[in-house]
Amino acid sequence: MTSKKRIVWGLAIAIGIVGTSLWAQGGDKYKVRLAPVPALGVQPATVQGIGSASAELNGKKLSITGSFEKMASPATAAHLCLGPITGVRGNSIMDLMVMKTGNGTTGTISGNFDLTPDQIDALKKGKLYIQIHSEGAPIGHLMGWLLK
DSSP states (O other): OOHHHHHHHHHHHHHHHHHHHHHHHOSEEEEEEEEEOOOTTOOGGGSOOEEEEEEEEETTEEEEEEEEEOOSSOEEEEEEEEOSSTTSOOEEEEEEEEEEETTTTEEEEEEEEEOOHHHHHHHHTTOEEEEEEESSOTTOSEEEEOBO
């Protein structure tokens, strides 16, 4: 192989590595641990289960995927919510899709949203969270904040 060909191959490999590295980085990534959250008037036995989710922000597009299991009653809905600060409940701002399996106490959640600049700021400050509702806990069953 001539030195010119080695240089061309070396540059091609370097460009491929850099391009792959930049592609793999994507946007800002967030993780969510979904845990039971007892609510007023709901017996603790009706609020159980676990779950996790991940989110990625690319520009203004937020993509969320996750799963849940071992809930005490079937899931009914899931939302992306905005609280005033991390750890304090707020209002639902968008609906997530819930795909239940089996008896509905296990499943997945997903959603893709275009966020406003204020919502992006809230996400970066840890104010957005996911809440899954169930038949036994209609005001909230599993909850978790989107954190880096």
